[in-house]
Amino acid sequence: MHDIRIVPSRDIHDAILDHYRELSFSLDLRLQDMFRRDLAIETEPGAQEILEDMLKNAVIAEEQNIPPCQDTGTQVFFIEIGNLVHISGDHLESVINEAVAEATEMLYLRRSIVCDPLYDRVNSGDNTPAVIHTRIVPGSEILIHMGQKGGGAENMSRLIMLKPDATPSDIIELVVETVVAAGGKSCPPIILGIGLGGNFESCASLAKRALFRELGESHPLPEYARLEQEILLRLNETGIGPQGLGGNCTALAVHLETAPCHIASLPLAINIQCHSHRHLSFRI
Amino acid sequence: MRTHTIELPFTPEIISNLARGDKVILNGALFTARDAAHKRMLEYHERGEDLPLVLRETCIFYCGPSPTPPGRSCGAIGPTTSSRMDGASLILLKSGLLAMLGKGERSPEVENLIRKAGAVYLTCSGGVAALMSQYVVSCETFAWEDLGPEAIYRLVVKGFPAYVSIV
Numbered sequence: 011m012h013d014i015r016i017v018p019s020r021d022i023h024d025a026i027l028d029h030y031r032e033l034s035f036s037l038d039l040r041l042q043d044m045f046r047r048d049l050a051i052e053t054e055p056g057a058q059e060i061l062e063d064m065l066k067n068a069v070i071a072e073e074q075n076i077p078p079c080q081d082t083g084t085q086v087f088f089i090e091i092g093n094l095v096h097i098s099g100d101h102l103e104s105v106i107n108e109a110v111a112e113a114t115e116m117l118y119l120r121r122s123i124v125c126d127p128l129y130d131r132v133n134s135g136d137n138t139p140a141v142i143h144t145r146i147v148p149g150s151e152i153l154i155h156m157g158q159k160g161g162g163a164e165n166m167s168r169l170i171m172l173k174p175d176a177t178p179s180d181i182i183e184l185v186v187e188t189v190v191a192a193g194g195k196s197c198p199p200i201i202l203g204i205g206l207g208g209n210f211e212s213c214a215s216l217a218k219r220a221l222f223r224e225l226g227e228s229h230p231l232p233e234y235a236r237l238e239q240e241i242l243l244r245l246n247e248t249g250i251g252p253q254g255l256g257g258n259c260t261a262l263a264v265h266l267e268t269a270p271c272h273i274a275s276l277p278l279a280i281n282i283q284c285h286s287h288r289h290l291s292f293r294i
Numbered sequence: 295m296r297t298h299t300i301e302l303p304f305t306p307e308i309i310s311n312l313a314r315g316d317k318v319i320l321n322g323a324l325f326t327a328r329d330a331a332h333k334r335m336l337e338y339h340e341r342g343e344d345l346p347l348v349l350r351e352t353c354i355f356y357c358g359p360s361p362t363p364p365g366r367s368c369g370a371i372g373p374t375t376s377s378r379m380d381g382a383s384l385i386l387l388k389s390g391l392l393a394m395l396g397k398g399e400r401s402p403e404v405e406n407l408i409r410k411a412g413a414v415y416l417t418c419s420g421g422v423a424a425l426m427s428q429y430v431v432s433c434e435t436f437a438w439e440d441l442g443p444e445a446i447y448r449l450v451v452k453g454f455p456a457y458v459s460i461v
Contacts, residue, residue, distance in 0.1 A: 060422075064422055066425050067421075067422035067425040079421045080359055080423040082370075162397075193399065
């Protein structure tokens with residue numbers, strides 16, 4: 011018999027709130043290293059200036075507690091809960107939303123959520139509800155991935171239901187086409203989350219989850235790691251460049267996640283992340 | 295490419311000196327308006343009511359700022375995607391609007407009308423909103439406070455950098 015670990019939902023609330031300042035104002039150091047790497051590669055003076063601005067922006071955001079982008083995003087959570095964990099107290103989703111509302115107030119985040127998508131687009135006033143995905147995994151820990159996803163790049167994302175005979179080059183072409191169509195609107199240089207396989211909804215979820223991978227880390231299978239590299243190379247040959255104003259640096263990283271799928275299908279989801287990639291992960 | 299320092303608002307004379315790709319350094323007042331404010335401007339227009347803005351003297355900035363923390367002049371400031379406002383811009387340009395500031399391309403219809411109307415469309419860097427906030431002297435709600443981040447804010451800027459995209 012395994013021991014059940016009891017985690018009060020209040021502890022989860024507090025841990026999320028504790029991480030909110032870092033999530034909102036501190037850009038990933040790996041991301042900043044990628045800006046520097048691209049600055050060294052970039053030859054266009056305009057593109058260089060934008061990359062320099064992105065580095066300055068990261069410093070100012072961190073030092074002055076100002077969001078690096080005015081769009082402080084949809085609050086996204088992927089939560090993996092060990093099967094031996096029992097969450098006591100209030101309902102998990104309600105404490106997460108409580109933390110989101112408190113962080114919005116405390117950190118002066120922009121209120122970016124409307125309550126109804128079509129008929130009554132009234133602002134919810136506190137960034138709730140967050141988008142929360144939970145999954146039960148083996149173990150006795152809770153792993154929390156949290157992110158702030160801006161609307162501009164999200165709007166240029168795509169889900170395509172391919173036929174099973176689609177080839178790796180078909181996939182590369184569709185991804186390139188999507189990023190080219192997005193142009194400057196998705197605030198390049200981008201990070202690309204790609205879902206391949208699963209079904210309609212799980213494929214989209216894979217693409218989003220791919221964005222929470224450690225930045226620049228490859229798919230564990232060599233053929234998919236190569237596909238990621240090929241896509242990255244092709245994206246950087248498009249000439250879109252930082253902010254879509256021309257240059258060699260269009261994408262910083264491509265993260266592809268795969269899942270088994272139906273004999274009739276090959277779903278492909280492309281989730282574009284702008285360069286203001288705000289994400290972090292921690293365990294409880 | 296030339297650099298122009300501009301005291302807002304734009305006038306037809308100022309615009310006639312600009313060329314695509316020129317850099318502009320803006321001083322003065324910008325007025326934010328994004329999706330919800332544009333929807334409301336069109337509702338006013340349909341009803342024949344006066345807008346809170348004088349379009350001819352306004353540079354509309356497609357921006358929803360983050361709230362101003364205490365002791366600061368503004369929150370994070372940056373452009374949103376302009377093309378979402380294309381439909382509304384056609385009407386506003388016909389009603390006298392002379393200047394817009396945002397991010398990304400415009401539709402061919404908007405582009406043509408900007409040229410025909412002697413107006414200008416500027417772009418500035420997206421996703422560097424902490425840096426851009428350093429050029430903002432003040433940020434006050436100007437109209438339609440109920441729209442929250444989508445209200446019209448009056449931003450007084452000093453040395454705010456942008457580029458001429460369509461003229």
